[in-house]
Amino acid sequence: MKKVFLALTIIYWLRSNAVLWRAAAQPPPAVVIPPDGQEYLDAHNRARAEVGVGPLKWNFQLAKATSLLVRFQRDRENCRFANLTSGKYGGNQMWATGEVVTPRKVVENWVAEKIYYTHDNNSCAPDHRCGVYTQVVWRNSAELGCALANCLPDQSTLAICFYNPPGNVIGESPY
Ligand SMILES: *[C@@H]1O[C@H](CO)[C@@H](O)[C@H](O)[C@H]1NC(C)=O
Ligand SMILES: *[C@@H]1O[C@H](CO)[C@@H](O)[C@H](O)[C@H]1NC(C)=O
Numbered sequence: 001m002k003k004v005f006l007a008l009t010i011i012y013w014l015r016s017n018a019v020l021w022r023a024a025a026q027p028p029p030a031v032v033i034p035p036d037g038q039e040y041l042d043a044h045n046r047a048r049a050e051v052g053v054g055p056l057k058w059n060f061q062l063a064k065a066t067s068l069l070v071r072f073q074r075d076r077e078n079c080r081f082a083n084l085t086s087g088k089y090g091g092n093q094m095w096a097t098g099e100v101v102t103p104r105k106v107v108e109n110w111v112a113e114k115i116y117y118t119h120d121n122n123s124c125a126p127d128h129r130c131g132v133y134t135q136v137v138w139r140n141s142a143e144l145g146c147a148l149a150n151c152l153p154d155q156s157t158l159a160i161c162f163y164n165p166p167g168n169v170i171g172e173s174p175y
Contacts, residue, residue, distance in 0.1 A: 043103065043108060044056050047107070047137055059145045062162040063147060066147040066161060070082075087162075111136055113128060113129060116130055122173045137174050
């Protein structure tokens with residue numbers, strides 16, 4: 001009788017702990033930003049902090065939308081740039097070939113345009129695209145989602161980020 005009781009106690013103890021272990025092993029999925037997402041986010045937020053602009057937050061819907069779009073561009077459009085002109089989000093994109101592209105490199109490529117941008121008169125040096133930089137640091141943009149696709153056969157990469165609300169409002173300064 002004593003043995004049975006002990007066995008039941010052990011089973012009960014194991015079961016109650018199994019519930020706890022399961023709970024501990026499953027944090028709420030929507031809160032966990034994937035490592036590549038964190039890398040996009042960190043690179044954006046470093047550039048924003050440099051000019052006194054608050055951080056972006058990762059948005060899973062935006063990330064999903066960019067993921068669908070880069071895969072569409074890869075599978076149907078030969079990895080060409082997407083047409084972002086009619087989208088409801090702000091968008092930045094980068095195409096590269098012959099190198100391993102990381103999220104950090106993608107964002108640094110946009111931030112590299114910073115040296116051509118003059119904040120005092122909100123203008124860009126001729127023949128440069130400061131818009132990718134000003135979107136990165138646009139104060140009123142609050143949320144970010146990004147994805148990239150690797151394209152065969154030329155080993156190129158297409159990366160796209162979406163921003164909500166969109167930046168680069170004509171006639172306005174980013175910060
Ligand atoms: C992109 O889409 C807009 C609006 O849908 C259209 O007017 C424009 O011609 C398109 N641009 C290209 C390069 O296809
Ligand atoms: C803005 O300021 C920069 C630096 O002073 C100058 O080189 C540039 O021509 C100015 N642009 C405009 C459109 O005034």
